[in-house]
Amino acid sequence: MSSAQAHVVSPSAIEQKPPVFRCLYCDLEKPKSESTLEHAIPQFLGGAQAPLHYKLRNVCVRCNSILGLHVDASYARSWTVTNGLAVAARKLYIGPGGIPLPLVCMGIIQNMPGLAVPEGMAAEYWIGPSGESIVWIRSDNDLMYWYSGGNPIDKKTKPSTLYYLPTTADRLGFQMAMEAFNDAFKKAKARRIFGAEFLDAPAGTLYPGFDAPTDAERGNLEAIQQAIANGLIDAQARFNIRFEDRFICKMVLGVGYSLFGEPFLDTKTAKQARLGLWPSQAQTSQLRGAGSFGGADATFSSLSGYPGAVVIMVLRTGHHYAMSVNVDQKMPFTTELAPGTLSSPHINSDHGYALLLFPQLRHPVELELPTMLAHKLGNQAHPDLALVDVKAQQAEAFNATLPPLPARPPSTAAKSPTVS
Ligand SMILES: [Zn+2]
Structure with a gap:
């Protein structure tokens, strides 16, 4: 041409x-x-x-x-759909290594002595597949008050803090729980605080992927541990009909x-x-x-x-x-x-x-x-x-080998697994 x-x-x-x-x-x-x-x-x-x-x-x-x-x-x-899907997933879950299980949402913590929740934020309580507790202090959004996990865009962009309290030292249960936790919060802009000590490591040893707590975070962690030990977590689901x-x-x-x-x-x-x-x-x-x-x-x-x-x-x-x-x-x-x-x-x-x-x-x-x-x-x-x-x-x-999901929030008296 x-x-x-x-x-x-x-x-x-x-x-x-x-x-x-x-x-x-x-x-x-x-x-x-x-x-x-x-x-x-x-x-x-x-x-x-x-x-x-x-x-x-x-x-x-x-x-x-x-x-x-x-x-x-x-x-x-x-709340109904989030948890309905979590229950459905369990029916076809055959152990760690596949698609992780979704967490179960227990709602927003109403009142927990010693837990500092800044203005404009909410403390949301989740339960993992081995019964572990997760408290997520995240931004709250009036427009999306019934969204489990709040505004999905805020999740990625606004700072938040995750407190993860394992309940099992069993290797399989722990792996399953970590997979579920990591999957649920993989896109969250969050500091991650691990709520247990290691049996065979020096004090202050961090689990991979978790952050060293500040004094304020240590205070919150203690408040959560206390509430769990007392079996008193007052969480409420929010609904929009x-x-x-x-x-x-x-x-x-x-x-x-x-x-x-x-x-x-x-x-x-x-x-x-x-x-x-x-x-x-x-x-x-x-x-x-x-x-x-x-x-x-x-x-x-x-x-x-x-x-x-x-x-x-x-x-x-x-x-x-x-x-x-x-x-x-x-x-x-x-x-x-x-x-x-x-x-x-x-x-x-x-x-x-x-x-x-x-x-x-x-x-x-x-x-x-x-x-x-x-x-x-x-x-x-x-x-x-x-x-x-x-x-x-x-x-x-497989489910028969697992502890059932607790009717009440689990106790964290059990020590966490060791880091291998
Ligand atoms: Zn269009």
Whole structure:
């Protein structure tokens, strides 16, 4: 090509607009450069392992970041969901070295003699898989008062202090606990204070990754140890009863589009879901459905779920497809998903559809609903689910070797393990 030709631009190219896409969530036209990768099923529910059609590109940068913080996190960090996922993970956990167990959140410490909690901060109490205590003095945020762990952005950017009090000298239990602790706080901007002495090391020896306590931190550590020894930690969970409303609408849009494609975008269901996702005084969403605390009963939860799994079930009922989502056979929500006139390459509309995600195994199973039920009822084994069942049996055997999670805060009378 000559240099003269290289600079010629055709008139039509000058008039061409940059390519655009229609954002699934805000419904605005956005330049292609603002498209982001979106997991229609969020990662905390195992969505990163979901089949490819759940990985979307038609979500804008703005929606991705706003909804991640205010909608996904509102659900994921609500006390019930945080702890529901922790219980689910145990059902498929077979020991250290794999995906660490999540911690259990006990709530915000109300009143602990001798514990200094600066203005604007909260002391949050967590229990690890071997019963160890973790007190995290972190920034508090009125806007996100019900988030376990507070504002996820503050976690990475604002200074905080973690007090870690081990309970077991058993090597396996200690390793499991450290993995859980490190995973839970890997992104936290926090000083880490280790709350036990070593049996065979000089006083003041630091466990790797932990900090030497200041006098103030030593005072707090003593206050925590005293409270644990007395069995008196007054912690309270905080609740927001509307924590899931916007999340359910977001799931309807994400799953509806993943299963039914472009025709879904202009349905009444999608429109109502968008209204619920962006609530305003002027209009309320008419999306039909029921949340985790109403509607579904225990039989339905048990039938539509699977132990340790996040299950997304889609069924055509009357004029609509309905979706139910549940975690470990609990906390289900059920909602209308799409008009029954649509069809999906992924759903046999007579039989229904189920997607099982196992955040602990990174192992998705997508199948027809009767196939899942036949397996659960023992009528016909499904090979993938049979493998999961084997893991569940191994996990049950492993769990039997562990001390049960204490009903009350554990005592730290036991010495910590030695450093090898
Ligand atoms: Zn958007």
